[in-house]
Amino acid sequence: SCYYSIKTNLNMIKTDAVIIGAGPVGLFAVHQLGIAGLKAEVIDNLDKAGGQCIELYPDKPIYDIPAIPVCTGEELTKNLLKQIEPFKTNFHFNERVQEVSSKNNKWVVKTNKNKTFISPNIIIAGGVGSFEPRKLSLKEAEKHEGKSIFYSVNDKSKFKGKKISIFGGGDSALDWALELSKISNVTLIHRRDEFRGASNTLNEIKKLEKTGKLTMKTKYQLSAIEGDKNIESITIKNDEEKKIKIETDYILSFFGLIMKLGPIAEWGLNMDKKNISINTENFETNKKGIFAIGDICTYPGKLRLILSGFHEAALASVECFKRARPNEKYKFQFTTSSKEIQERLGYKPK
Numbered sequence: 195s196c197y198y199s200i201k202t203n204l205n206m207i208k209t210d211a212v213i214i215g216a217g218p219v220g221l222f223a224v225h226q227l228g229i230a231g232l233k234a235e236v237i238d239n240l241d242k243a244g245g246q247c248i249e250l251y252p253d254k255p256i257y258d259i260p261a262i263p264v265c266t267g268e269e270l271t272k273n274l275l276k277q278i279e280p281f282k283t284n285f286h287f288n289e290r291v292q293e294v295s296s297k298n299n300k301w302v303v304k305t306n307k308n309k310t311f312i313s314p315n316i317i318i319a320g321g322v323g324s325f326e327p328r329k330l331s332l333k334e335a336e337k338h339e340g341k342s343i344f345y346s347v348n349d350k351s352k353f354k355g356k357k358i359s360i361f362g363g364g365d366s367a368l369d370w371a372l373e374l375s376k377i378s379n380v381t382l383i384h385r386r387d388e389f390r391g392a393s394n395t396l397n398e399i400k401k402l403e404k405t406g407k408l409t410m411k412t413k414y415q416l417s418a419i420e421g422d423k424n425i426e427s428i429t430i431k432n433d434e435e436k437k438i439k440i441e442t443d444y445i446l447s448f449f450g451l452i453m454k455l456g457p458i459a460e461w462g463l464n465m466d467k468k469n470i471s472i473n474t475e476n477f478e479t480n481k482k483g484i485f486a487i488g489d490i491c492t493y494p495g496k497l498r499l500i501l502s503g504f505h506e507a508a509l510a511s512v513e514c515f516k517r518a519r520p521n522e523k524y525k526f527q528f529t530t531s532s533k534e535i536q537e538r539l540g541y542k543p544k
């Protein structure tokens with residue numbers, strides 16, 4: 195319909211390169227494109243930048259980033275973001291790239307939130323695939339997902355004054371149990387006695403439990419959900435098959451993340467197991483204008499290191515330039531001596 199086509203046009207974003215994945219390598223690709231004068235849009239399924247560095251090891255020290263003797267995953271991410279600040283890049287978080295197709299010599303990229311991008315270049319910096327929450331295995335859980343069952347919290351006000359059952363033993367479960375106990379009636383349920391999350395948070399929670407402001411059930415797992423449209427209660431059980439019914443409005447489940455290659459496998463790219471094959475001249479895949487860099491790409495001798503990804507981003511961006519500016523000649527320039535680059539970075543040329 196007419197309304198639909200207008201709406202779709204409004205959602206259409208034109209850019210020089212679409213970067214899939216805001217991990218360290220996707221972030222550095224923004225820089226390499228940026229200094230060449232190209233604009234990028236970055237899409238990530240996570241709610242923030244940093245990929246594995248921020249999701250799997252924010253506090254761990256990394257020792258092999260050139261010229262940085264030591265920095266944590268979080269520090270590296272912050273510095274990469276700082277380095278690309280001048281380019282004012284748009285990030286599209288909480289969106290998974292679903293479809294890639296071609297139209298008039300350009301690539302059309304669609305996300306699961308119905309955003310559409312048009313670009314001569316796609317750089318896939320998807321790492322080991324998109325991070326997705328590990329879901330509750332109970333069959334009934336599916337129909338309540340996004341209504342009464344959540345795997346992340348965007349807006350906590352919805353839980354105010356409600357009965358919340360929180361599952362999990364890691365930091366997310368503990369942090370949200372503590373936070374929501376201020377406004378909701380919280381039951382924290384974990385299948386083990388030991389928690390993986392920070393011990394000081396756990397101590398806070400145990401204090402709250404003693405004063406009756408929160409309930410804890412350990413060695414229990416979800417066994418049933420009662421209620422049709424909305425959840426009314428849940429049943430949990432322990433190893434001895436002892437069952438307890440708990441009145442519940444919302445379930446929050448934090449069982450960690452799994453990595454899924456997901457839709458990337460269906461775009462007609464040459465794959466080698468779970469990786470994308472590229473040529474090492476410009477990191478282009480078997481499709482012109484689609485590049486793969488970082489952990490997701492493979493070639494003889496590939497090392498899955500951040501520093502390799504940085505080099506791969508540099509080479510891919512040269513080819514992206516040639517495709518985005520077919521009438522201009524690519525100039526190799528040092529940042530130390532290029533006024534053009536210094537201006538793009540917001541530094542006054544000397």
Ligand code: FAD
Nearest residue numbers: 215217218219239245246291320321323324325488489500
């Ligand atoms: P990732 O960091 O995996 O980021 C990819 C991003 O793409 C993710 O955020 C994902 O959500 C997103 N994505 C994927 N598919 C889609 C899609 N369809 N739509 C939207 N978004 C999508 N490397 C080192 O060099 N030195 C070290 O010391 C080191 N230590 C490590 C320690 C640990 C515990 C781990 C797990 C890894 C370590 N690594 C180290 C490896 C390093 O983290 C990876 O090489 C690096 O993160 C790869 O970066 P990337 O940007 O290619 O991918």
